[in-house]
Amino acid sequence: MRRKLIIGLCILVVLLAGIGIYLRNGFYGNCVLERRSLYVRSGSEYRTLEDSLDAAIAHTAFFRFYACHIELDRSFKPGHYVLEPGMNVVQVARMLKLGLQTPVRVTINNVRTPAQLAGKLARQIEADSATIVGALTDPATARKAGFDSVTLFSMFIPDTYEFYWTVSPAQFIERMRREYDRFWTPQRDAKRQRSGLSRLEVMTLASIVYEETRQSDEMPRIAGVYINRLRKGWPLQADPTVKYALQEFGLRRILHRHLKYPSPYNTYINKGLPPSPICMPGRNAIDAVLDFERHDYMFFCARPTFDGYHNFARTLREHNANARAYSAELNRRKIR
Numbered sequence: 653m654r655r656k657l658i659i660g661l662c663i664l665v666v667l668l669a670g671i672g673i674y675l676r677n678g679f680y681g682n683c684v685l686e687r688r689s690l691y692v693r694s695g696s697e698y699r700t701l702e703d704s705l706d707a708a709i710a711h712t713a714f715f716r717f718y719a720c721h722i723e724l725d726r727s728f729k730p731g732h733y734v735l736e737p738g739m740n741v742v743q744v745a746r747m748l749k750l751g752l753q754t755p756v757r758v759t760i761n762n763v764r765t766p767a768q769l770a771g772k773l774a775r776q777i778e779a780d781s782a783t784i785v786g787a788l789t790d791p792a793t794a795r796k797a798g799f800d801s802v803t804l805f806s807m808f809i810p811d812t813y814e815f816y817w818t819v820s821p822a823q824f825i826e827r828m829r830r831e832y833d834r835f836w837t838p839q840r841d842a843k844r845q846r847s848g849l850s851r852l853e854v855m856t857l858a859s860i861v862y863e864e865t866r867q868s869d870e871m872p873r874i875a876g877v878y879i880n881r882l883r884k885g886w887p888l889q890a891d892p893t894v895k896y897a898l899q900e901f902g903l904r905r906i907l908h909r910h911l912k913y914p915s916p917y918n919t920y921i922n923k924g925l926p927p928s929p930i931c932m933p934g935r936n937a938i939d940a941v942l943d944f945e946r947h948d949y950m951f952f953c954a955r956p957t958f959d960g961y962h963n964f965a966r967t968l969r970e971h972n973a974n975a976r977a978y979s980a981e982l983n984r985r986k987i988r
Contacts, residue, residue: 680740683711690733692748693778694818698725701748708735715741724749730778732756732817756817761810764901764931769808778818787821797829803928806855807832810932843942847879852928854941859929860919862937863892867960871940874962877952879944886950888919896930904987956981 688708692701706712718741719725729751735744746752758776763769770785787793794804808828815824836851844854861875881888891906897915911918917926949964951971956978965971 680742681711682738683709683715683741683744684735684737684739685710687737688735689754690735691778691817692728692730692733694730696730698728701728705744709741709744711741715745718742719745722746722749729753730818753816753818755814757812758815759812760808761932761934764896766805769805769932773824777815777824779821779824784821784824787825793822793825797825803852805932806852806929808932809835809938810934840939840942847941847944848883849941853925854938855933856925856927856929858933858937858941859931860888860890860892860926861940862933863895863931864890865960865962868936868940870961871937872943872945873947873949873964874952875941875944876947877949877964880948880950882924884950885923887921887923888925890919893917893919893926893930896926905982953978 690704690708692704702716705715709715722745724745728748731751731753732755733747733752734754739747756776758773760769760772763772766788767781767785770781770788773779773784774781788804789801791801794801797804797807799807804825807825809831811831813827813831815827819827841851844851847854849857857875857878860878861871864874865871878888878890894906894910894913895901895903897913897917898910903910911920914921916922917930919926947964948966951965951968951974952962953965953971953974955961955963958981963974965974
């Protein structure tokens with residue numbers, strides 16, 4: 653009898669130990685087999701979150717039990733979460749409850765308008781493009797940042813930044829203002845004063861230079877041409893401003909009828925710089941304006957070799973010869 657009791661107790665101990673191991677493994681064992689990003693939208697239903705997790709983790713029954721225990725269905729936070737291999741259901745549930753997001757890398761560059769910027773951002777953060785463009789063109793938001801709704805676009809410095817995926821458009825703009833202030837170091841401001849341009853004017857001229865060429869080594873020379881024109885009171889006559897005025901960015905050949913298009917951005921019919929940048933210039937173009945080359949060139953024209961570089965001229969006669977050579981090559985290649 654005693655022996656049977658001992659055997660029964662041993663079996664019970666083994667069973668309890670097995671249950672304990674099973675439960676511990678269920679709650680604290682590895683439930684994530686591969687790294688995954690999980691996006692939880694604001695206002696989404698808890699069932700949607702559960703469905704996403706079913707495809708991403710193991711031990712889902714244990715997750716549901718623990719999630720119920722901590723009332724996750726009433727307290728989960730929206731955001732971008734990274735499920736790392738080795739995580740257990742307790743860690744996953746707590747991460748979602750506490751909103752322990754992983755930042756996303758947001759790249760802003762190569763855009764010409766607030767609408768294009770909004771579209772690019774909408775693919776990288778939670779906010780939709782309509783909400784973003786509304787903030788980018790809102791006068792009150794612009795005033796808070798120290799700009800107006802037209803010049804706010806000049807505040808954005810192209811780069812890759814880290815944000816929480818749930819960042820609001822207003823928070824994004826506030827952060828960009830801080831990055832703008834960080835970019836404008838005392839050294840850059842000292843160089844700016846050499847040109848006689850304001851920060852807005854530097855950004856606007858840099859946008860024209862950036863649209864004229866992608867050759868960084870040529871940018872300071874082109875900037876120098878435009879500085880010379882501004883100082884002499886000549887119109888800039890920059891073809892990229894005509895494309896911007898027309899909103900025809902794929903235009904390959906500027907014709908005489910395009911030059912007459914009425915717009916404050918058309919530098920063929922208006923002297924001085926446009927009201928705001930015609931694109932988001934690269935840092936190389938901004939620094940090229942600040943370090944513009946001193947010379948006496950007043951004109952430049954794309955080379956007929958189509959190598960991305962330009963021929964520069966001091967006189968209209970020289971420039972017309974360069975322009976004829978380029979035009980002849982356009983005709984030969986049947987570019988209209």
